Amino acid sequence: MTKTYDAVAPHKVAFLGMGVMGAPMAGHLARAGHQVTVYNRTAEKARAWAAEHGGVAASTPREAAAGAQIVFACVGNDDDLRSVVLGPDGAFAGMAAGTLFVDHTTASAQVARELFETARHQSIEFLDAPVSGGQAGAVNGLLTVMCGGEQAAFDRALPVAMAFSRAFTLIGPSGSGQLAKMVNQICIAGVVQGLSEGVAFGQAAGIDMKLVLDVIGKGAAQSWQMDNRGKTMVDDQFEFGFAVDWMRKDLGLCLDEARRNGATLPLTSLVDQFYGDVQRMSGQRWDTSSLVRRLRAKR
Numbered sequence: 001m002t003k004t005y006d007a008v009a010p011h012k013v014a015f016l017g018m019g020v021m022g023a024p025m026a027g028h029l030a031r032a033g034h035q036v037t038v039y040n041r042t043a044e045k046a047r048a049w050a051a052e053h054g055g056v057a058a059s060t061p062r063e064a065a066a067g068a069q070i071v072f073a074c075v076g077n078d079d080d081l082r083s084v085v086l087g088p089d090g091a092f093a094g095m096a097a098g099t100l101f102v103d104h105t106t107a108s109a110q111v112a113r114e115l116f117e118t119a120r121h122q123s124i125e126f127l128d129a130p131v132s133g134g135q136a137g138a139v140n141g142l143l144t145v146m147c148g149g150e151q152a153a154f155d156r157a158l159p160v161a162m163a164f165s166r167a168f169t170l171i172g173p174s175g176s177g178q179l180a181k182m183v184n185q186i187c188i189a190g191v192v193q194g195l196s197e198g199v200a201f202g203q204a205a206g207i208d209m210k211l212v213l214d215v216i217g218k219g220a221a222q223s224w225q226m227d228n229r230g231k232t233m234v235d236d237q238f239e240f241g242f243a244v245d246w247m248r249k250d251l252g253l254c255l256d257e258a259r260r261n262g263a264t265l266p267l268t269s270l271v272d273q274f275y276g277d278v279q280r281m282s283g284q285r286w287d288t289s290s291l292v293r294r295l296r297a298k299r
Helices: 022-031 043-053 061-065 078-085 109-121 134-140 151-161 176-205 209-216 224-234 244-261 266-280 288-297
Strands: 012-016 035-039 070-073 100-103 125-128 143-148 165-172
Touching: 012 022, 012 061, 022 035, 022 043, 022 070, 022 134, 035 043, 035 061, 070 078, 070 151, 078 109, 100 109, 100 151, 109 125, 109 176, 125 151, 125 176, 134 143, 143 151, 143 176, 151 165, 165 176, 176 209, 176 224, 176 244, 176 266, 176 288, 209 224, 224 288, 244 266, 244 288, 266 288
Parallel strands: 012 035, 012 070, 070 100, 100 125, 143 165
Antiparallel strands: 125 143
16 A cells, blocks of 8 residues: 655654564655664664665664654564663664654563653653554554653654554553553454454354354454454464564563553463464464464364
8 A cells, every 4th residue: 555644844863673663664754754764783684774765774773863853663672672772882872862762662661661761861752652553554654653751752753653653642651652552462362362262163163264254244253353364364374464472572571560560361371371382383473363273283
């Protein structure tokens, strides 16, 4: 699909992390008219992105952030985030007072609050802003972004970040974006397990499951997972999408946070164990809908 861009004054921005999410997100920023410098731990990915989009590849996060009005990041986990933000070669070392760091990594609320405080002491603004929508959402510029931080920082980020977003929403103070993403992943885990059981049950019963999905998808059972993963689950296709390894990382964050805040997550804990079974079936990189393959293996 073709993404349309609202008129926004060109910004000088940096993007740290040229993975399956970060590279297309940075591409939308470039196509919206912003001057983009990128950094990636594997430098060749950054150079390839720069060659394709006409941007600049930097050798360190600090170099990428130097002179940028807004620095975006989308890396793997808490440790990866700290590695590109802190230290003499980290982004904060290259950022001027009054600039903004927007973190799209799915990480802990704890690291978000930690970096918010570190940034504040350097007069840098910080938003935790994890995304939902997967690789397709990043490619199409239709991500849903959940933000934690201060209103002024959110207001600055919003018009620029809409280059790759469908919705960009301030949830609350620092850490709230990460907490909202945890809610998102908890809900998805339960839905995918239920859908897996429904598909496996229908196939065991010998009914036409693609027809059934067409029918029940028009009723109360409808979900994004059913619409986008139901028929590929029937066909036993999982070589795409959001990897099981990534989901287990995210559910681990949810379970850790629940231990801190006292919430009980019995279904999430169970589904996390089921994803462990899928990993042991060599499904580390399969899409999360591969939970159904675990059920088939037990028949």
